[in-house]
Amino acid sequence: MPRPQPRTITLTIDGREIEAAENAMLVDAAKHGDVEIPVFCYEPKLGNPVGACRMCLVEIEGIGKLQTGCSTPVKDGMVVHTQTARVKEAQKSVVEFLLINHPLDCPVCDKGGECPLQDISFGWGGGISRFIEPKRHFVKPLELSPKIAIDRERCILCYRCVRFSQEISEDYQLVLLERGAHSFVSTFDGHPYVAPFSGNIIELCPVGALTSRSYRFRARPWDIEDAGTVCTLCPAQCNVSLTVRDERVLRVLSREHHEVDDGWLCDHGRFAYPALADGARANTGGDPTIEVLEGKPVASNGLGPHGVHVGMRVSEPLLRDGGELRPVSWERALEEAAAGLKRAGAKTAALVGSGATNEEGFLLARLMRETLDSPHVDSRPGGALDVELARELAAPALQAKVSDLEFAHSVLVLDCDPIVDAPILDLRLRKGVRRHEMKLERVGGDDLDALRDTATRLSRQGEELVILWGERFASGVDADERARALLDLAAELSLGETDGAGLLEIPATSNGRGLRESGALPNAGPGLIAAETTGHDAAAIAAALAGGELSALHLLEVDPLSAGDAFAAQGSPWQGALERASTVVAHATLLSEGIAEHANVIFPAGSYAEKEGTVTHPDGRVQRVRQAAAQGGITRPGWRVIAELSLRLGHDLDVYDQKEASQQLFDAVSFYEGLTLEEIGGRGVRWQERERALAHAGATAEPQPDAERYSGADRDTHAADTDTEGEESRTGEPPRGGERT
Amino acid sequence: MTPVPRLGDDARASGWDRATDPEKDPALIPDPATCEVPAQLRETIEAAMARYPDRRSATIPALHAAQSLHGWCSPQALEQVACVMRVTPAYLDSVASFYDMLEQRPVGRHSVYVCTNISCSLRGADALLAAIGEAAAGDEENFNVRSFECLGACDIAPMASVDGVYVGPLSVEDVPQLLDDARSGRPVLPDKQLATRLVADPRANSQEFPAHAVEDGSSR
Amino acid sequence: MSDELLFKDIDEPGLNTLSVYEARGGYAAMRKALSMTPGEVLAELEASGLRGRGGAGFQMGKKVSFLPKGAMDKYLVCNADESEPGTFKDRELMQKNPHLLIEGIVIASYAAGAERSFIYIRGEYVLQADVLDAALAQAREAGYLGERILDSQHSLSLVLHRGAGAYICGEETALLDSLEGKRGNPRLKPPFPANQGLYQGPTLINNVETLSTVPLITAMGGKRYAELGTDTSTGTKLVSVSGHVRRPGNYEIELGIPSREIVYGLAGGPPEGQEIKCWFPGGSSAPVLTPEDLDVPYDFDSLAKAGSMLGSGAIIVVDDSTPIVELALKVAMFYRHESCGKCTPCREGTNWTVKMLQRIDCGEATPMDLDIMASVQDHIIGNCLCVLGDAMAMPIGSMIAKFRGEFEQHIETARMRANLIVPPVPADEQALFAHGAS
Ligand SMILES: Cc1cc2nc3c(=O)[nH]c(=O)nc-3n(C[C@H](O)[C@H](O)[C@H](O)COP(=O)(O)O)c2cc1C
Ligand code: SF4
Numbered sequence A: 001m002p003r004p005q006p007r008t009i010t011l012t013i014d015g016r017e018i019e020a021a022e023n024a025m026l027v028d029a030a031k032h033g034d035v036e037i038p039v040f041c042y043e044p045k046l047g048n049p050v051g052a053c054r055m056c057l058v059e060i061e062g063i064g065k066l067q068t069g070c071s072t073p074v075k076d077g078m079v080v081h082t083q084t085a086r087v088k089e090a091q092k093s094v095v096e097f098l099l100i101n102h103p104l105d106c107p108v109c110d111k112g113g114e115c116p117l118q119d120i121s122f123g124w125g126g127g128i129s130r131f132i133e134p135k136r137h138f139v140k141p142l143e144l145s146p147k148i149a150i151d152r153e154r155c156i157l158c159y160r161c162v163r164f165s166q167e168i169s170e171d172y173q174l175v176l177l178e179r180g181a182h183s184f185v186s187t188f189d190g191h192p193y194v195a196p197f198s199g200n201i202i203e204l205c206p207v208g209a210l211t212s213r214s215y216r217f218r219a220r221p222w223d224i225e226d227a228g229t230v231c232t233l234c235p236a237q238c239n240v241s242l243t244v245r246d247e248r249v250l251r252v253l254s255r256e257h258h259e260v261d262d263g264w265l266c267d268h269g270r271f272a273y274p275a276l277a278d279g280a281r282a283n284t285g286g287d288p289t290i291e292v293l294e295g296k297p298v299a300s301n302g303l304g305p306h307g308v309h310v311g312m313r314v315s316e317p318l319l320r321d322g323g324e325l326r327p328v329s330w331e332r333a334l335e336e337a338a339a340g341l342k343r344a345g346a347k348t349a350a351l352v353g354s355g356a357t358n359e360e361g362f363l364l365a366r367l368m369r370e371t372l373d374s375p376h377v378d379s380r381p382g383g384a385l386d387v388e389l390a391r392e393l394a395a396p397a398l399q400a401k402v403s404d405l406e407f408a409h410s411v412l413v414l415d416c417d418p419i420v421d422a423p424i425l426d427l428r429l430r431k432g433v434r435r436h437e438m439k440l441e442r443v444g445g446d447d448l449d450a451l452r453d454t455a456t457r458l459s460r461q462g463e464e465l466v467i468l469w470g471e472r473f474a475s476g477v478d479a480d481e482r483a484r485a486l487l488d489l490a491a492e493l494s495l496g497e498t499d500g501a502g503l504l505e506i507p508a509t510s511n512g513r514g515l516r517e518s519g520a521l522p523n524a525g526p527g528l529i530a531a532e533t534t535g536h537d538a539a540a541i542a543a544a545l546a547g548g549e550l551s552a553l554h555l556l557e558v559d560p561l562s563a564g565d566a567f568a569a570q571g572s573p574w575q576g577a578l579e580r581a582s583t584v585v586a587h588a589t590l591l592s593e594g595i596a597e598h599a600n601v602i603f604p605a606g607s608y609a610e611k612e613g614t615v616t617h618p619d620g621r622v623q624r625v626r627q628a629a630a631q632g633g634i635t636r637p638g639w640r641v642i643a644e645l646s647l648r649l650g651h652d653l654d655v656y657d658q659k660e661a662s663q664q665l666f667d668a669v670s671f672y673e674g675l676t677l678e679e680i681g682g683r684g685v686r687w688q689e690r691e692r693a694l695a696h697a698g699a700t701a702e703p704q705p706d707a708e709r710y711s712g713a714d715r716d717t718h719a720a721d722t723d724t725e726g727e728e729s730r731t732g733e734p735p736r737g738g739e740r741t
Numbered sequence B: 001m002t003p004v005p006r007l008g009d010d011a012r013a014s015g016w017d018r019a020t021d022p023e024k025d026p027a028l029i030p031d032p033a034t035c036e037v038p039a040q041l042r043e044t045i046e047a048a049m050a051r052y053p054d055r056r057s058a059t060i061p062a063l064h065a066a067q068s069l070h071g072w073c074s075p076q077a078l079e080q081v082a083c084v085m086r087v088t089p090a091y092l093d094s095v096a097s098f099y100d101m102l103e104q105r106p107v108g109r110h111s112v113y114v115c116t117n118i119s120c121s122l123r124g125a126d127a128l129l130a131a132i133g134e135a136a137a138g139d140e141e142n143f144n145v146r147s148f149e150c151l152g153a154c155d156i157a158p159m160a161s162v163d164g165v166y167v168g169p170l171s172v173e174d175v176p177q178l179l180d181d182a183r184s185g186r187p188v189l190p191d192k193q194l195a196t197r198l199v200a201d202p203r204a205n206s207q208e209f210p211a212h213a214v215e216d217g218s219s220r
Numbered sequence C: 001m002s003d004e005l006l007f008k009d010i011d012e013p014g015l016n017t018l019s020v021y022e023a024r025g026g027y028a029a030m031r032k033a034l035s036m037t038p039g040e041v042l043a044e045l046e047a048s049g050l051r052g053r054g055g056a057g058f059q060m061g062k063k064v065s066f067l068p069k070g071a072m073d074k075y076l077v078c079n080a081d082e083s084e085p086g087t088f089k090d091r092e093l094m095q096k097n098p099h100l101l102i103e104g105i106v107i108a109s110y111a112a113g114a115e116r117s118f119i120y121i122r123g124e125y126v127l128q129a130d131v132l133d134a135a136l137a138q139a140r141e142a143g144y145l146g147e148r149i150l151d152s153q154h155s156l157s158l159v160l161h162r163g164a165g166a167y168i169c170g171e172e173t174a175l176l177d178s179l180e181g182k183r184g185n186p187r188l189k190p191p192f193p194a195n196q197g198l199y200q201g202p203t204l205i206n207n208v209e210t211l212s213t214v215p216l217i218t219a220m221g222g223k224r225y226a227e228l229g230t231d232t233s234t235g236t237k238l239v240s241v242s243g244h245v246r247r248p249g250n251y252e253i254e255l256g257i258p259s260r261e262i263v264y265g266l267a268g269g270p271p272e273g274q275e276i277k278c279w280f281p282g283g284s285s286a287p288v289l290t291p292e293d294l295d296v297p298y299d300f301d302s303l304a305k306a307g308s309m310l311g312s313g314a315i316i317v318v319d320d321s322t323p324i325v326e327l328a329l330k331v332a333m334f335y336r337h338e339s340c341g342k343c344t345p346c347r348e349g350t351n352w353t354v355k356m357l358q359r360i361d362c363g364e365a366t367p368m369d370l371d372i373m374a375s376v377q378d379h380i381i382g383n384c385l386c387v388l389g390d391a392m393a394m395p396i397g398s399m400i401a402k403f404r405g406e407f408e409q410h411i412e413t414a415r416m417r418a419n420l421i422v423p424p425v426p427a428d429e430q431a432l433f434a435h436g437a438s
């Protein structure tokens, strides 16, 4: 589908000539002239304007009645007035009308200080109300769902929340009941509003009518900080802004990025997070949403009320000693871990999993290859894929962007389930179908003919075809031939030559793509360059451990025995593998079954709000994870732990702060080369769109990275981080309340 | 000072104060496997859907059908319609609660809509409503007495619609027979039915004007 | 009156049956139309100058010509929601002469190139809907509806859709939403129905009376029809007269006759010993006029000039026995009850107005409240999504303007009474709302 390419036109607002895209809505165009037209019901993310609240009334020369700026497309030569007496009068009256039944309980309203109604009343209201009749009063707040509270007194009936439920998530559970002044937002017959994206209505509500039960009354806008980062709970890697108070994450908001999340978040990302980050010291206020997700509280000495137990947040190093895990100093933990790994030497293997950043994966791979001389490192739960195929699949020309899912003529969903694997993409697909008549079909991974036929049929209806496929499609024994088939199909339908068309893979782990490109593969080093010696993939590692051929295992945010872990899909072999392994070193945020049972040393790992680094989005967008809050307990960043281990094992990885780790990565991955944290900034950079993308296409197998390559890396080129979110000072340094060894 | 009638106190919409029940599951499109729908109702709804380019247009006909079966738009009724139409019950609820003729709570067998809009109240509709209300009081089983907006029969004001049959002009004296006819399923006040009236029938309002609404104060 | 058109033979027994209707020359106009080109039929409509009878008074021919030409799904929707207080003319037509409407729909759809049509009838009109259903069956039977009508190129399906009680569904775009199975909320305009109406397709929406007039125009020719009435308000109009008159009912008049002739001449004026206090010339949405205005010619422009409107042609006469405050309260309550709630000024404004009037009635108000009430009306007018808000604000505004003295009187006495005896609390307030929309 052709993307809209509007021409630029000129119009006059309040006597000022401004340029804007033709047919942009007046309220948006006005911003180019620094004119703000107040709105309540208007929210472009929700689709066509409804013109319900009437807040945006303006005067347009040549039209008698006042017009709603939210629904008036700008035309060349239009002359608009937003400051005339008539307009002001109308805006004042709308505010007065809205406040008739809106309680003036701002002092005790959770929205107070970040409330559009407050701001607009102040900016455009008359300051007085002539309404002396008593306002209506309802019981409040009421539970709309376990996650959301509703205060119907405050609702101004702007339709945003119900439009979201009906037109965006399309669950059609939240509706308006009754009519006229009786109208109210509700669900059917007292059923809770439970849906994968329900939390978005909290952000949409322009008043304090819909509030988050886990955030209510936990903070005020003036005592919180916003910290932008990336949610790494799934491969969608939505851009989020964390609300932080006293080093604690209390809320997750969307940091709208059209190329990533389109401004929405799934409920898992929105509500699971604060609990996870805050596990150690969670003050849950008895909120159900938190209870279920939180690791059971543990005292900051690392020992919970019931000592060390599964589910607790790991907040300091744990060592198995006489069968029992107990907290120990970092010194001791590193000592033991190093000793174990030394004993195993080349017989060590490593798995890198979901929460890990590119840097962590990259450094662990170096630890294996350079320090321990072991090639056995993997980040693909489904088993190795031939390097050449992997490179072809990652070819820039073939790579579809997230926004292509919206504008393509058709999308074929292959062997994955977006709503589960990367929820936010599900909304994007719905949007494509709803707004751009995009065709959407699904096929399983087993029937390659069905795949061919469907894809061919779809591409006949319009050349822009995107195949959204799951990593599991190119997994298992016949991974290579399936990948081959997919590539041939893509070539046949010339998806590579057609822009707007292409392939988009949903990896099995949150940062699957980044970890592969960083070299956490048995058969490829950084930049998907074939490794000198090919090691075992995950499955083979399990077997080798079970068979005694390997003796140590280093787990970076992986627990192959805990249900829900991507690697657990491998199932049985791991039980035996972990039992046989003489040394198991693990980095973990929460203490899960497998490592609680088998790990000898456990290092506390930071969650995405507690660490710095980069991750790579499934469509190749390199994004920054920024530290927003201190990690509870006695902690060290992952890159540093790995570097220290390596040092104790006699090899200096030569990383002494986070930036160096990133820099090493960028230097090592041919097509990341020249990247800087500054360039990545808050919005990320798709490496395919940079010069160096060619390096991928053209590159012939370069020697895999070795120590010299980094020695004398020009540190001074890492200019101070001028990026807006987060504070420079945080990077690298052990977080406050951390380091005590 | 006398209290002003408060919208929200005297006129609460049921549900304003309703929280959701966390025990319940979210209300999705009912699963045909588990949702029993009376065959008759299913047929009516499917026939209705077939009449329109878009099946959703059948919403109001479907709700009418469900209401005549269940007596009102009960949650169960809405679920059955939702199941056949493949929409969420919430969608139907939001439509049903928008329209006056679709009942939101159980009501009596016979609907008696008394027009209390301008023309009718000028001719004593409020007294009439009060009278019918009194006479029917205690028989909620049988009667659903409601004041209604202009029913489009101001020429026979004051009037009422009894189970859809328009009768008028009514005087307070007609009330007992009106209810009696309805209760016993006889044609209601045959000689006062609109069906029999000629255009601008000179006889229609020959009766003297009833005591005026102002005096009996029933509208205040 | 002399040359009755719509009401010709209206009370003829059996006129609602096909046989009698055809015996009276029914469906001849349709045959004639189908023998002409759509363009020619349209030309006649435009020549007739027929203005919409539903309220807006927009030229029908023009509206038809606005529909895009060419092959696509186009729709015709007949607005039979007739809910404007005081209006009951469409009821009479549908109940007594349903085939005239059907014939009109066939002709109009032919001119507009629409092949699917709907009649949206208010749910309360059970008898009329049943009559129409029977008539539709006969028409289909006779081949006047369906594929290739009378072997012409024109096909038309006609579905009768019963509403469920909501005044707002008479507003054309709300009607479309309702017909699509949604809540009856008005849509933003533009796009107008002529371009994007039912199911996003081009749609012609006309009132029952408007469409019923179409066969007559086709038969007699647009020019001859245009000779009736005035230059800008051509033809005849059904007026529904009600309230304080001796012979309430529907009358067919030639547009432009003095209003007095209708109110006194046809409807017999107010009852013995009563004087007219005010009258609504076009339904409760029209600003009230006083007895002095009775000589205003009854047509679109004259009434507009007199500061009101012809609207749906419903005359409600109010005599001097009725307190203006009570009248205003009735009007305001109606619109509060019928406001769809989508846009702010209408939803909150109608609600607020009712509360102010109740305070006045309960003796809790001061004359200053009149100014507030008046300015609230001003804030509603022109600022709403549809004109339902205006439909309350205009009559209420006119009452305050024209009967300020009585309002102030009422406020005084009510306050005194409030302190002496305890006045009853409006029962209909509960009634309206306890049931009403809930
Ligand atoms: C609140 C409101 C109620 C209306 N009710 C009706 C109605 O009951 N019947 C009707 O024919 N038109 C009604 N209209 C006018 C319609 O919007 C529309 O103008 C009309 O049906 C067009 O048909 P016409 O051109 O033949 O008059 C109403 C308009 C408004 C704003
Ligand atoms: S709850 Fe909020 S978002 Fe929903 S309608 Fe009311 S004000 Fe709008």
Ligand code: FES
Pocket: A038, A039, A040, A041, A042, A050, A051, A052, A053, A054, A055, A056, A057, A068, A069, A070, A071
């Ligand atoms: S923002 Fe324009 S009407 Fe609400």
